[in-house]
Structure formats: C-alpha cells, structure tokens
Amino acid sequence: MQIRYRMLVFKMSRLASQNKLTAVQEIGFATELAELVVKEGIAERVVQELFDDDHPQLRRIAVNAIRRTGRFDVPGLQAALLRRLSDAEPWLRHDAVWVIQEAAMDGGLVRAGLRRLAGTVQLPQDAVRAKSNPGDALLQAQVRARQALDALLKKDAQAALAALRATLATFAALNQEPYGTGTVGQMNLARRELQRRMAKRALSSSTRLTFRRVEGPDGKAAFAETASTARSGQTSDDAAGDPS
Known part of the structure; x- marks a missing residue:
C-alpha cells in the first residue's frame, strides 16, 4: 500500500542529498507525484x-x-502555503503564490503574507523588470505576490461598487414612487409641491430693485434705484438726491 509513494520519495531524497536533482527532474517528479496523489488519494x-x-x-x-x-x-x-511564502528559497515562495492564485484563496492571513512578500514592488514597472530578468527568483516571487494581492483588492473594489450601485438603484426606485397613492405621505408630498409652486410664482411677480449709475448735481457718480415687476414689465426711474 502506497509503496510507489515511498519509493518515489526515497529516490527524490537520495538525488537531492547528492545535489544531483536537476530542474528537469524536478518537473518529472512533480508530475509523477501528482499522478500518485490522484490515484491513491494521498494529497493530505x-x-x-x-x-x-x-x-x-x-x-x-x-x-x-x-x-x-x-x-x-x-x-x-x-x-x-503560508509557511512557504516565507521560505528561504525564493522559487518556493513564487510557487506558493502560484498555488494560492489557482486555488483562489483569500483571507486576512493570506493577504498579509502576500503583502510581506511583495514588499515595495510596484506594477507595472517591476513586472517589466522581472520579464527582462527571468532568473531573478526573488523578483519573480515578489511580482507574482503583488499581482495576486492586487487581484484580491480589485475583487473587493468591484464588490463594493456593485453594492453601491444596488443601493443607488434602490434609492432611485424609492424616489420615483416614495409613497403609495392616497396615503398621508403622498398627500403631504403633493402639498409641499404646491407650496413650492406658489412661492415661486409669488417670487416671480414681486418687485425687484436694481440700480443704475447716474451723475449727481455736483458731478459725482451716484446710483439711482430702479423698481421693476415681472408681472407688468414696467420700470420707473427716480434720480437719487445729493447725499450731502
């Protein structure tokens, strides 16, 4: 039972201890181990x-x-995976972030770990730098961590925006029909609207005072009051007296 797993682990451990485990062999062993995980259910x-x-x-x-x-x-x-985010090997940190991304993991601890790993890396300038330096393991890990963290923050922003739109839509619906027909609220609303119209009509028909510049008896500038009403459209001018 699970003999293949023990033999595979023994083979990997022997090569690793002898520093003979190449990158190509790592990929091959990962593929073989993944097949065993699926067949024998040994993921845990x-x-x-x-x-x-x-x-x-x-x-x-x-x-x-x-x-x-x-x-x-x-x-x-x-x-x-959170422990691997602080692994001494940068490529392991990179791969741990990769798994977190594919698993769509989220939470306070996940975001804190990604934030610590990303450090001061900024996108997109550091992503361009990482593309030019594919062998820089730490930079690759930091850029992937920043990308994963930004994706989580973007998801939060989209959720908040959707909630805001839903709230605004609810208020818009309420503003269209705030009260039912015949209710006290609807009658009070109609009364306030009538009061606003009456006040606007009274304001438009009231006397408005304007001033025009004239010269006084002593030749000094003065201002004359002009009264006008919106209803009659007539104006009357009275010369201002000498203030002295």
Missing part, C-alpha cells in the same frame, strides 16, 4: 510530510504536485 500526506521537508527541492516538488492535481481542499494546505 504529501502536504503533511513534504511541504516542510528539510530539502527545498522536495518541498518545491510537493507544492507543484498539489498545484497540478488541483486538490486545493486538502486540510492544512493553506497554512502550509
């Missing part, structure tokens, strides 16, 4: 035993194997 065992292995290559193989399987509901997976 892989997370418990290999995610915290002493050798970074075995840890990375385990992380990528779980990513390939898509088994993201494994107990303890999120906690194990």
Whole structure:
C-alpha cells in the first residue's frame, strides 16, 4: 500500500542529498507525484510530510504536485502555503503564490503574507523588470505576490461598487414612487409641491430693485434705484438726491 509513494520519495531524497536533482527532474517528479496523489488519494500526506521537508527541492516538488492535481481542499494546505511564502528559497515562495492564485484563496492571513512578500514592488514597472530578468527568483516571487494581492483588492473594489450601485438603484426606485397613492405621505408630498409652486410664482411677480449709475448735481457718480415687476414689465426711474 502506497509503496510507489515511498519509493518515489526515497529516490527524490537520495538525488537531492547528492545535489544531483536537476530542474528537469524536478518537473518529472512533480508530475509523477501528482499522478500518485490522484490515484491513491494521498494529497493530505504529501502536504503533511513534504511541504516542510528539510530539502527545498522536495518541498518545491510537493507544492507543484498539489498545484497540478488541483486538490486545493486538502486540510492544512493553506497554512502550509503560508509557511512557504516565507521560505528561504525564493522559487518556493513564487510557487506558493502560484498555488494560492489557482486555488483562489483569500483571507486576512493570506493577504498579509502576500503583502510581506511583495514588499515595495510596484506594477507595472517591476513586472517589466522581472520579464527582462527571468532568473531573478526573488523578483519573480515578489511580482507574482503583488499581482495576486492586487487581484484580491480589485475583487473587493468591484464588490463594493456593485453594492453601491444596488443601493443607488434602490434609492432611485424609492424616489420615483416614495409613497403609495392616497396615503398621508403622498398627500403631504403633493402639498409641499404646491407650496413650492406658489412661492415661486409669488417670487416671480414681486418687485425687484436694481440700480443704475447716474451723475449727481455736483458731478459725482451716484446710483439711482430702479423698481421693476415681472408681472407688468414696467420700470420707473427716480434720480437719487445729493447725499450731502
């Protein structure tokens, strides 16, 4: 039972301890381990035993194997990935963020871990720099962490905007029909509207005072009061007396 798993782990451990485990072999072992996880249902065992292995290559193989399987509901997976976000090996941090992205994980601890890893990296300028330096493992990990964090923040902003639009739509509907026909509220609303119209009509028909510049008896400038009414349209001018 699970003999293939134990043999595979033994083979990987021996090569890693001898520093003979190449990047191509890592990919091959991750693929083989992912197949075992699917066939034998050992995802939880892989997370418990290999995610915290002493050798970074075995840890990375385990992380990528779980990513390939898509088994993201494994107990303890999120906690194990959070530990890998602060791994001493930058490529392991990168792969841990990759799994978090594909698993659509979210939460305060996840965001805090991504924020710590991203550091002062800014997009898109650092993403361009990372593209020009594909071998810079730390920069690649930081850029991916920033991208994952920005995606989560964007999701929050979209949710808040949708909630705001729904609230505004509700208020708009209320403003169209705030009260039912024949209710006290509807009658008070009609009364206030009538009062506003009457006040506007009274204001438009009232006397308005304007002033025009004239010269006084002593030749100094003075102002004469002009009264006009919107109803009659007539104006009358009275010369201003000498203020002295």
